[in-house]
Amino acid sequence: MNHDMLIVLSLIAVAAVWLPAQGERTDSVYAFSLKSISGRETALSQFQGKVLLLVNTASKCGLTPQYKALEAIYQRYKDRGLVVLGFPANNFLRQEPGTDKQIAEFCQINYGVSFPMFSKISVRGKNIHPLYKFLVDKETNPAFAGKIGWNFTKFLVDRQGRIVGRFAPRQVPDDPEVIAAIEKVLQQK
DSSP states (O other): OOHHHHHHHHHHHHHHSOOOOOTTTOSGGOOOEEETSSOOOEGGGGGGGEEEEEEEEOOSTTTTTTTHHHHHHHHHGGGGEEEEEEEEBOOSTTOOOSSSHHHHHHHHHHHHOOBBBBOOOOOOSOOOOOHHHHOOOTTTTTTTOOOOOSTTEEEEEEEEOOOEEEEEEEOOSSSSSHHHHHHHHHOOO
16 A cells, blocks of 8 residues: 555544544534544543533633633533533634644643643634534534634533533633523533
């Protein structure tokens, strides 16, 4: 088998992990799998039954201090079933230029981040990751669809994997509206 064929087969294998089966429509974030920031393949289905807050992040953004509030709400609510998931992206003014290792170190050293972080992805444009295509598409997410406009856009997901809220980048994670929405979803079974 030649080198080009190995590359093609590798790409097909990666796509198969990231995408629901062809023709399959999904109404849940649990259908997706991504690499963790440490390089392990991670199926979002492992968070089934949890309330999720998905956030596209960046280390060199004016909104980067939101990591502190994200970690605080994760610590406050994790025992009740909240999991914050961070998705570094370099889509906006190259504000996430580092490697996964550099990003992980930055988050740990500066903000003590302990919630799950994933490998850097694209959250908009032609290389948008399938998870974010699902999050922003009008067909799969009619209530909260629309392009990601900046770093730190937040999606709230209920215990069944359905999107139930979206918060703008400048709306801090500990804003009373965000906290009320999280608490409401945590109370649902």
